[in-house]
């Protein structure tokens with residue numbers, strides 16, 4: 549096995565320690581800056597672009613991540629998110645590989661959009677994917693994100709072929725995703741997939757609005773209210789029931 553290239557440079561905006569929701573156990577969350585998508589419901593527009601100030605090497609990053617190793621225990625570790633972490637494939641791969649060399653578990657929080665020929669290598673270093681589904685049908689997906697769906701389809705296909713475990717996460721915006729029709733589409737997409745350990749619908753919130761103002765950007769969902777949490781929970785139960793029914797059939 550070749551060792552990771554720890555001089556590889558990447559762009560990391562910040563680290564959050566003691567994370568409890570982005571993967572199992574206690575985790576350090578690594579935010580890689582830069583994202584080629586423009587999701588209508590994105591609450592992190594400040595992560596769209598990389599900044600030279602974010603530059604770091606894998607070695608520098610790993611030195612920080614190792615400090616928190618005592619907290620990771622049996623189940624915790626490091627979660628790479630963004631932005632879109634696949635936007636920095638070489639750095640992501642080397643950083644995940646270095647984590648594994650140090651005995652640290654890796655989670656990748658992603659929309660599945662990146663360079664096709666990098667997926668296999670990166671997924672070979674990924675213990676769990678938090679896979680964000682942003683639309684089922686091509687046109688709808690493109691409207692939500694500004695990019696074609698075939699890339700994330702290829703990512704999903706590679707993840708399934710390599711048997712990587714997955715948690716599925718879907719943001720639900722009222723008036724856009726909160727329909728039985730959309731839940732049925734999701735159920736049809738998810739039911740045939742293997743290695744799915746968890747399915748979560750995430751209620752849309754409006755906490756990102758001020759960030760758009762501060763950046764001088766127009767907020768794409770102006771006037772759309774936050775998603776009601778109980779409604780979202782009901783839709784999640786419906787979705788899970790539909791998936792169970794499809795799997796039994």
Ligand code: SF4
Pocket residue numbers: 583584585586587589590591592593595630631632659
């Ligand atoms: S992939 Fe994530 S960071 Fe990128 S635009 Fe969509 S929600 Fe925002």
